[in-house]
Structures are given as structure tokens and as C-alpha cells.
Amino acid sequence: xxxxxxxxxxxxxxxxxxPLVVRGGGTxxxxxxxxxxxxxxxxxxxxxxxDPGALxxxxxxxxxxxxxxxxxxxxHQMLPFEPMDHRALLGTEGTPTIGGVVAANVSGPRRVxxxxxxxxxxxxxxxxxxxxxxxxxxxxxxxxxGYDLVKLMAGSYGTLGVVSEVAFKVLxxxxxxxxxxxxxxxxxxxxAAMAAALGSPYGVSGAAREPGGRxxxxxxxxxxxxxxRVQALAxxxxxxxxxxxxxxxxxxxxxAAIRDAAALGPVEGDVWRVSVKPxxxxxxxxxxxxxxxxxxxxxxxxxxxxxxTDLRAKLDGIGGHATLVRASEATRARLxxxxxxxxxLARLAAGLRAKFDPRGVLNPGLMG
Amino acid sequence: xxxxxxGILDHRDRIIARLLAVLPAEAVIHDAHAIRAYExxxxxxxxxxxxxxxxxxxxxxxxxxxxICHEEGVPVIPRGSGTGLAGGALPTADSVLLGVAxxxxxxxxxxxxxxxxxxxxxxNLAVTGAVEGDGFFYAPDPSSQLACxxxxxxxxxxxxxxxxxxxxxxxxxxxxxxxxxxxxxIELGGAHMDAPGLDLLGVICGSEGQLAVVTEAVxxxxxxxxxxxxVLMGFDSSxxxxxxxxxxxxxxxxxVAIEFMDRPCIRACEDFAKAGYPDCEALLIxxxxxxxxxxxxxxxxxxxxxxxxxxxxxxxxxSDDEAKRIWLGRKxxxxxxxxxxxxxxxxxxxxxxxxxxxxxxxxxxxxxxxxEVANVFHAGDGNMHPLILFNANxxxxxxxxxxxxxxxxxxxxxxxxxxxxxxxxxxxxxDLMTVQYGPDDLDAQMQVKDAFDPRWLLNPAKVFPLxxxxxxxxx
Numbered sequence: 090x091x092x093x094x095x096x097x098x099x100x101x102x103x104x105x106x107x108p109l110v111v112r113g114g115g116t117x118x119x120x121x122x123x124x125x126x127x128x129x130x131x132x133x134x135x136x137x138x139x140d141p142g143a144l145x146x147x148x149x150x151x152x153x154x155x156x157x158x159x160x161x162x163x164x165h166q167m168l169p170f171e172p173m174d175h176r177a178l179l180g181t182e183g184t185p186t187i188g189g190v191v192a193a194n195v196s197g198p199r200r201v202x203x204x205x206x207x208x209x210x211x212x213x214x215x216x217x218x219x220x221x222x223x224x225x226x227x228x229x230x231x232x233x234x235g236y237d238l239v240k241l242m243a244g245s246y247g248t249l250g251v252v253s254e255v256a257f258k259v260l261x262x263x264x265x266x267x268x269x270x271x272x273x274x275x276x277x278x279x280x281a282a283m284a285a286a287l288g289s290p291y292g293v294s295g296a297a298r299e300p301g302g303r304x305x306x307x308x309x310x311x312x313x314x315x316x317x318r319v320q321a322l323a324x325x326x327x328x329x330x331x332x333x334x335x336x337x338x339x340x341x342x343x344x345a346a347i348r349d350a351a352a353l354g355p356v357e358g359d360v361w362r363v364s365v366k367p368x369x370x371x372x373x374x375x376x377x378x379x380x381x382x383x384x385x386x387x388x389x390x391x392x393x394x395x396x397x398t399d400l401r402a403k404l405d406g407i408g409g410h411a412t413l414v415r416a417s418e419a420t421r422a423r424l425x426x427x428x429x430x431x432x433x434l435a436r437l438a439a440g441l442r443a444k445f446d447p448r449g450v451l452n453p454g455l456m457g
Numbered sequence: 458x459x460x461x462x463x464g465i466l467d468h469r470d471r472i473i474a475r476l477l478a479v480l481p482a483e484a485v486i487h488d489a490h491a492i493r494a495y496e497x498x499x500x501x502x503x504x505x506x507x508x509x510x511x512x513x514x515x516x517x518x519x520x521x522x523x524x525i526c527h528e529e530g531v532p533v534i535p536r537g538s539g540t541g542l543a544g545g546a547l548p549t550a551d552s553v554l555l556g557v558a559x560x561x562x563x564x565x566x567x568x569x570x571x572x573x574x575x576x577x578x579x580x581n582l583a584v585t586g587a588v589e590g591d592g593f594f595y596a597p598d599p600s601s602q603l604a605c606x607x608x609x610x611x612x613x614x615x616x617x618x619x620x621x622x623x624x625x626x627x628x629x630x631x632x633x634x635x636x637x638x639x640x641x642x643i644e645l646g647g648a649h650m651d652a653p654g655l656d657l658l659g660v661i662c663g664s665e666g667q668l669a670v671v672t673e674a675v676x677x678x679x680x681x682x683x684x685x686x687x688v689l690m691g692f693d694s695s696x697x698x699x700x701x702x703x704x705x706x707x708x709x710x711x712x713v714a715i716e717f718m719d720r721p722c723i724r725a726c727e728d729f730a731k732a733g734y735p736d737c738e739a740l741l742i743x744x745x746x747x748x749x750x751x752x753x754x755x756x757x758x759x760x761x762x763x764x765x766x767x768x769x770x771x772x773x774x775x776s777d778d779e780a781k782r783i784w785l786g787r788k789x790x791x792x793x794x795x796x797x798x799x800x801x802x803x804x805x806x807x808x809x810x811x812x813x814x815x816x817x818x819x820x821x822x823x824x825x826x827x828x829e830v831a832n833v834f835h836a837g838d839g840n841m842h843p844l845i846l847f848n849a850n851x852x853x854x855x856x857x858x859x860x861x862x863x864x865x866x867x868x869x870x871x872x873x874x875x876x877x878x879x880x881x882x883x884x885x886x887x888d889l890m891t892v893q894y895g896p897d898d899l900d901a902q903m904q905v906k907d908a909f910d911p912r913w914l915l916n917p918a919k920v921f922p923l924x925x926x927x928x929x930x931x932x
Binding site for chain 2: 094099103132138141142143144145162165195196200204205208217221222223225226227228229230231232233234235236237238239240241243244245250260261262263281284288289310311313314317318321364365366367368385388408409410412414425428430431433434435437438440441443444445456457
């Protein structure tokens with residue numbers, strides 16, 4: 090099924106007689122594998138409203154991410170949360186859609202200052218499991234009118250409803266960008282350096298440690314301001330070594346690779362995505378072993394594990410959670426892909442799914 | 458409000474006895490005189506003392522109270538500091554008001570990971586107070602921040618003047634400990650940045666105390682900027698000022714605040730605070746942050762844009778004292794208006810590009826209804842604050858003011874905005890919800906409450922029009 094309008098989408102869901110596999114561009118493959126009739130959103134196309142003076146963009150869910158970013162770029166604006174492209178890591182093909190980004194709440198390095206995908210979302214339209222079209226939020230930045238179902242839809246992987254349209258708060262593209270690099274820091278020193286940078290008043294908008302051990306810190310903004318902050322941040326980082334300076338194009342390429350966890354693409358094994366308190370990241374690396382990439386100052390750790398390893402058992406006692414992002418079908422069927430939830434939360438989630446999708450047709454079992 | 462349940466009132470003594478069994482005597486207020494302190498929040502036009510008010514000091518006490526109320530079928534009304542403007546903490550006679558104002562501890566401060574963990578009765582300003590000595594702050598800054606509690610900030614997803622850059626409460630909330638209506642304690646999120654599973658934290662924030670009582674919160678703290686400086690601009694029309702706001706935003710500078718005042722408000726502030734504001738139709742205060750050099754760079758750009766709109770006045774603060782004077786009038790705006798009049802404060806939000814149109818329509822409506830409207834608001838994010846001036850001693854004036862308010866809010870929705878940007882729906886805007894949302898949209902929201910609180914005992918008669926929620930509510 091490939092509906093071309095929201096009405097057709099609603100009809101397709103209303104008419105479903107069994108499980109539906111909801112798919113955008115098919116580049117991310119999240120959650121536990123689901124089987125059923127495929128419902129694709131890739132024909133729900135087009136930007137329905139773009140108001141640069143209000144920093145607002147409204148777009149249909151199947152619109153390619155690249156098209157959204159190009160339209161924004163023409164007005165020197167961008168999606169604040171720097172969404173990841175999963176293709177390099179997963180070896181998938183296809184075209185990432187904005188709906189897929191939303192369904193998986195995909196957020197990149199700028200998460201540390203600009204928030205996650207969900208933080209930029211200000212409105213949604215979606216079709217629930219009974220075929221009803223629901224609106225929530227709107228197109229304004231501050232809106233506390235009723236419950237925030239916009240957040241609920243972000244990262245719900247199409248299990249509560251299929252998003253047909255999303256409104257975002259967007260931001261100006263920074264005029265200038267420079268990164269500072271520190272080499273040869275072990276994970277503990279790297280996290281300390283990143284904490285010092287993120288705790289400074291210089292607006293660090295990216296803090297990562299590449300698998301090779303290089304730490305990168307990004308500064309963005311007006312050219313004069315960036316020049317000032319580069320000096321000031323280098324001074325803060327003095328105790329950790331002498332910073333190398335990476336200019337615009339090199340900086341952009343480095344952050345795109347970090348955003349996409351591209352370095353882990355060719356590495357053999359399963360890939361896990363671990364979300365922890367940043368200061369716990371060195372412990373995660375020590376216990377997990379294997380190739381690892383840290384982003385968000387250590388708050389996000391990508392680790393490669395031998396096939397079939399249950400990383401969660403190794404990390405027992407560390408707070409946070411782990412998601413199995415890349416593994417064989419067999420492993421994904423055997424190990425919980427998403428982190429198991431404690432009983433009261435699992436009960437609430439099941440209760441919400443039962444309300445929004447009482448027949449259990451939307452990606453059933455994907456989240457639990 | 459719905460009629461109180463006679464069955465509950467009949468069991469008043471038993472309910473109070475059960476509460477006294479799990480809480481110290483001084484924490485259970487049921488004396489007819491003392492309980493009047495809890496009969497309303499800052500929407501003082503509506504009042505009703507609850508059956509009892511309890512002031513818990515721990516999550517376990519909150520859970521014990523809620524378990525009892527759940528068993529007895531008694532509605533629970535959560536309350537922070539009672540500064541809410543929408544009547545979200547208004548009790549009914551058959552309810553137990555559950556206050557967290559005595560839960561004020563800072564439980565953990567972690568600069569390396571940039572968060573604090575607090576009990577939610579702590580005031581908004583006290584959170585910043587706990588960390589500012591070390592160069593950090595908590596970003597959401599509602600104007601009631603001296604008094605309002607984090608619990609209420611979470612319930613209403615509060616904003617403030619600096620949202621354009623730092624977001625609102627939901628963007629700065631990392632985790633909570635909360636108690637469901639049946640007494641179950643849940644933990645959502647924490648010091649890590651993303652929570653697994655559905656974003657329950659995102660839906661609890663802004664749910665006006667209808668899904669859970671939040672007792673502890675993990676809040677993101679940010680390093681304080683090196684400095685900040687405002688610039689003041691006066692224009693001879695509101696429309697030109699609105700266009701200037703839009704151009705500043707489009708230009709790629711992102712100020713931390715853009716505040717707007719119109720002539721009635723400027724005059725009142727001038728009389729009250731003598732801030733030295735120019736005599737003009739519309740005034741903007743734009744503030745940027747950073748080092749001195751960075752501020753110069755940003756303000757240079759902003760002034761260049763402003764000059765294209767031919768301002769009557771363009772004044773940059775050259776000292777801390779001048780900066781304070783520029784903010785003085787704005788910060789005393791509500792107090793100044795209160796001196797000369799009774800007023801209703803609305804907080805509809807609109808797309809920034811619609812500012813001129815909405816201001817024009819507001820002026821027309823003001824004339825039609827015969828009541829003056831003063832405008833002072835966060836222009837950068839489109840969060841309007843029309844103040845409708847009326848005379849509370851004149852019979853019928855409040856009703857006219859409320860009717861005018863409803864018309865303005867309807868227009869906000871019509872141009873693509875919403876009824877409330879930061880104050881919440883409560884009881885005040887409950888019946889306007891159908892202007893913004895269709896029946897299915899409201900049903901989807903109420904389903905969330907069904908999942909969290911199947912019997913609709915927690916703050917039941919708020920947010921949704923009573924006739925729309927009547928089939929679900931026991932109370």
C-alpha cells in the first residue's frame with residue numbers, strides 16, 4: 090500500500106485486516122522485526138508551509154529528508170537537531186524520509202545544545218490504528234493547549250499512529266563553523282575535556298570522541314563570535330593538550346561522519362547505541378570493549394560487539410539504556426532490540442497502544 | 458465546576474482519619490478557616506475550599522495519600538505554589554488538595570553532567586540560586602519565578618522570556634519521579650539524555666497535573682553566558698515593529714529575548730516605573746548574549762535591520778545601569794497595569810509573521826467591546842499577552858472582558874496559533890478547547906488520561922470541556 094494522501098492513508102489503516110508494517114524510506118529498520126502487509130508513506134509528499142520569518146516548516150511525512158534540508162538551505166535555515174543518515178552504518182539503501190526521522194526521534198551531534206528531534210517538533214497530524222485523523226500541537230513555538238501528543242508521537246515508531254504531517258521549529262544556519270581537535274586522550278580524559286567544554290559559556294554545539302581517539306569540539310555562529318570563542322575554548326582545554334583547529338569544510342565533513350556513525354559501517358559485528366550519563370561513558374567503553382564512538386559529550390556511545398553478544402549484561406548496574414541498532418535477523422529476534430522497560434512503564438505503554446491502536450495493526454510487537 | 462459527590466462528603470471524617478494515619482497532623486489541613494488558603498490559585502475569580510489539603514514532604518507520603526484517595530474514589534488536586542493563572546489548582550469541595558510546596562530539597566548537583574535533581578516544591582528561581590555561584594543557571598524563567606514551583610512549571614510546561622533560545626520546560630526536563638493516581642511510583646528518564654520507550658516524560662510535562670503527581674525532577678542546567686545586553690527600539694506603528702521582529706529572526710541572529718510593548722502599556726509603565734521609554738506606538742527590547750565583542754557584532758546586525766524600519770528611537774545600553782533601566786519598565790509591566798486597572802491576561806500564541814494582523818484585529822475588537830487592551834509580550838516566539846483592562850467593581854464588566862478575551866483567542870487560533878502558550882488551559886480556557894481541536898483530537902488526548910488514570914480522579918474537571926469529558930469522569 091502506498092497512499093498518496095492523508096485520506097488514502099486513513100482508508101488503508103481503517104481497511105487493514107491484519108498487521109501493517111509501516112515504512113518510510115526503509116533506511117533505518119528500527120525495533121523488533123515485524124511481519125505483515127507493508128504500508129509505505131513515501132508518496133505523502135510536499136512542504137505545505139514554510140515561513141522563514143517565523144522559523145517554521147510544515148511538511149508531509151513521506152518527503153525525502155534531503156528535499157526538506159535543501160528547501161531550508163535556500164533560506165539559510167536548517168533542522169536544528171542534525172538528523173543522522175543510517176545508510177552508511179546499516180548498509181541500507183533507499184531515501185530517508187522526514188517521517189522516518191520523526192518516528193525514530195533521530196537526533197545528531199547538535200542534540201547537546203539544540204535538543205532532540207522531538208524538541209524541534211511543534212505539531213503533528215497522524216492517523217491512529219482505527220483510521221482516525223488526529224491533529225496535535227500546531228505551528229507555533231510555545232503551545233501548552235492540551236496534552237503534548239507531538240512528543241508522544243516522536244520515537245513511537247508508528248505504533249500509536251502513522252504520522253502524515255509534521256511541523257518543525259527551524260533555526261538559521263550558523264554563518265561560521267570551526268572545530269577544535271585534541272588527540273590521544275583516553276576515554277576518561279576525553280569525557281573530562283568534553284565536560285569542561287560543554288560546561289563553558291562558549292556554546293559548544295558538538296562534543297565527540299572518534300573511534301581513533303580524537304576528540305572534536307564544535308563552535309558555530311557569527312564569524313567574529315566564533316573567532317573569539319575558539320580562542321577562549323582552547324584556553325579552557327589547555328590542561329588536556331594543544332588544540333588543532335579544523336576549518337569549515339573539514340569540520341562539516343567530520344561532524345557528518347560522527348552524526349552517521351560512519352566509521353562503524355565497515356566494522357564487523359553488531360552495533361549498539363547506548364544512552365548514559367556522560368561521565369559513565371568511560372565505564373561503558375571499558376566493559377564493552379571493541380570499537381566505540383562517543384557523541385553528546387559521552388552521553389551517546391556507539392559500540393561494536395561480536396555478533397550475538399548481549400551488551401546489556403555487560404553494562405548491568407550502569408544507568409541509562411541500550412538499543413541494538415545493527416544485527417542479524419536471528420539476533421534481533423532473540424535479544425530485545427529496544428531496552429526492556431520496568432513493569433509500570435511497560436504497562437502504561439501497553440495501555441496507550443491499546444487505546445490508540447485497539448486492533449493491534451500498527452507495527453505490532455515492534456516496541457513490545 | 459461539577460457538583461461535589463455527596464457520598465464523598467458523607468465520608469469526610471473517615472477520609473481525614475485515614476490521611477492522618479499516614480501523615481503528621483500538621484500536614485493535614487481540614488479546619489474550615491485554615492483551608493481557605495487553598496481555595497484558589499492565581500485565578501482568584503474562582504474559589505472553592507477542598508475537603509482537606511495535605512502537604513507532603515516525601516514521594517512515599519504522596520504515594521500513600523494517592524493510594525487512600527484512589528481507594529476512597531476521592532479526586533486529587535495537585536498544587537505547587539498556587540501561582541497558576543488558569544485555575545489548574547482550583548479544588549472542588551469533594552477533593553483532596555495535594556501540595557508539594559514543602560518538598561524543596563536540592564537532592565543532587567552534577568556540573569560535569571550538567572543537571573540538578575530536585576524535589577518539585579522548590580521554586581524556579583531557587584534552582585538557579587543553587588547553581589549560579591558556580592556559573593550555571595536553569596533556563597526557563599516564567600515571570601512568577603520567585604514564587605512558582607518546579608512542580609507547577611512541569612504541569613503547565615512553563616516558558617518565560619528567554620524561550621526563543623533556550624526552549625520551554627519540556628526542553629529542559631531530563632527526568633521525573635512521579636506518582637500515578639493508584640499510588641504507583643514511576644521513574645522516567647534521568648541524567649542520560651534520551652529515555653527508552655514511548656516519550657511518557659514528554660506527555661506528562663504540560664498535562665496540568667492530570668496524569669501523575671511529579672515529586673522529583675532532573676533538570677538540565679546551562680553555563681551562564683559571559684554577558685548580555687539589551688537594545689531598545691521605538692516605532693511609530695505596531696505593524697512596523699512586528700515586521701522588524703520577523704526580519705531579525707530571518708537574518709540569522711538569534712536573540713535570547715525579543716519583547717514587545719504597545720502604547721497603552723508603554724504609558725502605564727512610564728507612569729509607574731519611569732524607565733525613560735520613548736513616547737511611541739510600539740517598543741521592542743531585544744537582548745543578546747555573549748562576550749562584549751560578540752554582543753557588539755550581534756547588536757550591530759540587529760541595529761542595521763532596525764534602521765531599515767525607520768525607528769523613532771534606537772538605544773543600546775552602554776552600562777549595566779542602562780540595561781537595568783531598559784528592562785525596568787518591561788519587568789514592571791504587569792504591576793503597572795494592575796495599579797491603574799483590573800485586568801485579564803491572555804497568552805495566546807501566533808505565528809510571528811501574523812503579529813501585525815493580530816494586533817490590528819485586537820484593536821478592532823477592543824473598540825467593539827469598549828474595553829482597552831494593552832499588549833506586552835514575547836514577540837520572538839509569538840507568545841502574545843494582551844491585557845484586557847476592566848473594572849471589577851462595575852457589574853458585568855468581567856463578563857465583557859472574558860467575552861473579549863475569548864474573541865481574541867479565537868482569532869489567534871484562526872491565524873494558525875493556539876489558545877495558550879505558557880499559562881495552561883485549566884478551567885479558564887477549558888470551554889475554548891473545541892475552537893482549536895476537533896472531537897477526535899480531544900478524544901485522542903483524553904485517551905492518554907484514560908491510560909494513566911482510568912477513573913479520572915486526578916485533577917479531573919480541567920483542560921477538557923466538561924460536556925466532552927463527562928462520560929469519562931466519575932467526579
